[in-house]
Amino acid sequence: MTLAPFRAEIGAINDLLCAASVLTWDSRTMMPAGGAETRGLQIATLIRAARDRLLGADLARALDAARRAVEGLPADHPDARAVAQTLSAVAHHARVPADLIERRAALRTRAQAAWTQARATSDFALFAPYLEETISLARAYADAVGWEAHPYDAMVGMFEPGETAASLSALFATLRAGVAPLLDAARGRAPARDDFLARGYGEEGQRAFGLSIAERFGYDLAHGRLDTTVHPFEVSFTRSDVRITTRYRPDYLPGSLFGIFHETGHALYEQNVEPAYTRSALATDLVGLYAVGGTSFGAHESQSRLWENHVARTPTFWANHFPELKAHFPDELADVDADAFYAAVTRAEPGFIRVEADELTYDLHIMLRVELETALMAGDLGVSDLPGAWDERVRRDLGLVVPDARRGVLQDVHWSSGYIGSFPTYTIGNVMAAQLMESVREDDPGAIDALERADYAPLADWLRAAVWRHGRRFGRDELLAQATGRGLDPAPYLRHLAAKYG
Template identity: 65%
Template sequence: MTQQASLVALQERVAAVNDVLNATSVLTWDSRTMMPAGGAETRGHQIATLTRIARDLLLAPETERALEEAERAVLEFAEDSAERRMVQQTRHAVEHHKRVPASLIQERAALRTVAQAAWIEARSKSDFSIFSSFLAKTVELSRAYADCIGWNGHPYDAMVSIYELGETAASLKDLFKELRAGLLPILDDARSRPQPRSDFLFRDFPEEGQRAFGLSLAERLGYDFRRGRLDTTVHPFEVSFTRNDVRITTRYNRNYLPASVFGTAHETGHGLYEQGVDQAFTRTTLATDLVGLYAVGGTSFGAHESQSRLWENHIVRSRTFWQLHFPELQMHFPDQLGDVSAEEFYRAVTRVEPGFIRVEADELTYDLHIMLRVDIECALMDGSLAVNDLPEAWNAAIKRDLDLSVPNDAYGVLQDVHWSTGYIGSFPTYTIGNVMGAQLMETLRRQKPSLDASITAGEYSVLAEELRTKVWQHGRRFMRDELLERITGRRLDPAPYLAYLRSKYAA
């Protein structure tokens, strides 16, 4: 078999796996947006069956033979070539799944949909007991999965590696220690000042106006609606079925406008990343997470969050953005915002006010929300915290870190969708994304001095093109730190993030 034929044979095997995973993603998207509640159990079986089929295709003898042929074929390629990386990552995924029984993968996949349905009901009734047994099973299966993968320092290491390869409980502890030391003085200084006016954010904002502005916002940032759509869900998310069909969701709170505005901006950042992956990588290993069995083109969850947090905070939560676009928002809500200036709106949406909800947190307290979740996940994984004791532990952590008393489970332990979908180990990627996003912006501004002028003028395509060529198009070709070193000259570094926050909140 020729060199090219060997690579094609492997790519055809991986393409089949990708097709199955994309079908799974369609069912998952539907379960979170349109599926009636009664469909949860059977939908769980459908997703589990497809997940197992994808795993079986990956571990089939035909795939192994194609992989061995491809490994020989790429020996002459450069170490960082797309072809060699495709083969290396496929081998890594195959060896990973050989250690995990198919029955465990299928059981975890089946649990997600029914657990999510239970979480939605529990959240709506603010009753953790409705969800607790499903979470206990999720933790049990996560421990079993970690043991199959293997770990040295802490069982949490195995789960984090699914989403952010190379990070461990110990490395996260070091990162959080440095961030906390830098964040707290900025936070204390900001909280010592008088709060800006924000009453107008809580007026009545009809959903149709919020949706219209959200559609305009996503398109303005560069999201391609010929290859995507915006829908409504309980907890916003982005999902891609290849770069040609990338969907985002948001939620609307009639009495709190920022929830949809910044939620839509956040998911748009995810969508831009997926839509920007090189067309040549479609249905290949470089646009498929073969370890986590997700059809995703971003190189890690942290890298993905760097894009969502970058667009949400550095662009849409900036003074220049609202100086330029606040009149459009007023046009949609003339009665609600007619007595508000662009500067007042900017100050309101950047106010520092500790709250219960992570996705609505200000930039200075956001990472404290992440840190307490990671502490809890570690304790759940090593057994030092029982699921039934989780609400009490959660409430105590919120009181300790934010000096708030949690009023109910919906505002506390039930606010995030992640545990219902089995994503234990994914929370730290949000803070990693904050750090990476700031590091990228610092470098891009230095490399392209005209960037700020284009952003001030509302020409966001300039930033998008910088990110497309430096980040998005590579898909999963480069690991997170490798990508950072190529762009910024160094690995993940919290200094630019702290400098960004210090500068922004000193005013």
């Protein structure tokens, strides 16, 4: 028996999904506003074609032969895993009506265009009908896939297999208990000066500095590029073409910089998947129908949060790189030194915007979104009541009064993308990042020492061996067990926060 027909079929499915990702990237970066309607249909056609091929007779025959070909191999052998994951994906999609897949895919581009306009005008009513449809389709999808305790479980499981509303509630309770005293202490201290972050920073200098750091981290521009968008993201069309985006604000310098560092972490994961896995089931999310090499969204977020917070949001990083940043903005930063800049970008103070939140308050943003998503999926909260519920939870958790929908319920792109259930993966990524960095310190202290010299290659080498190269071969907890000796554990994350903010 041969695996060649199986690999060819999966390769073709990956091609279709990569083509859909190209159209998605274009819709968020370059497409004129009037193209949303037909672009959504184009993407839906490609997603439907990928799904049909996954359930087609050709793959069924190839999969049958491949199943016999991998008999006797260890369960974690790459070929055995590719076959097992494909069988699981086929069973998953056999339960979901084809028109439901197509309707969800077609809605995304239209919903994103509506969200962009609604966000620009701070008018939730423009987006509300699209969100109503998004939630309705998500409920239908959850029912088709099947769930027991809560419909939200089916959606979370697409992005982070094994997690449920109940497991997330327990994790969040642990984190709240650990973060609360740290945040109280931070609020009791005089805040660091940060007035200089809003001095009218030009886009060219922000881009040049951010991209130079991305390259030093290891981002390969021969197989990548940086573009501008409303909400930053990373997207890969196989490891050979991995793109990142950011947004530039003259009145908030860290926004674009840490956005670039964050998306670079995602890109490093995708660019360093084992080359042999290209166009294979080990670099394709066959359940979610995305061309992505990371094993889960949480694992992916662990890499973005690791480079953003554990590398770039440190005194060492700014001692090394602040002179370069100052060279781009000599007038704006004339009265600022590296210590003052570090203090400003780690200032712990509740704010409205999740992507600009400090590490202490970041997960509170995630928790309130998950609470709202859970209520929407259960039917306990209507879309029309969402802005008020959002504002109430921001008052409760962050002590702030939301000034407008743009800085409130409309700030994130995820709901317009149909990503109901993806928000928890940011907090899981925070937990994973700290757990991995603690293991780096134990296993390879030289990689930590190298950071003092702005040498990022040893850390990248460790992560490549422990995480990146495996693609989707191992599940999240398998990956963590191999790298750290245990599954997901919030203790290192709480230790990290206490050390930085205690």
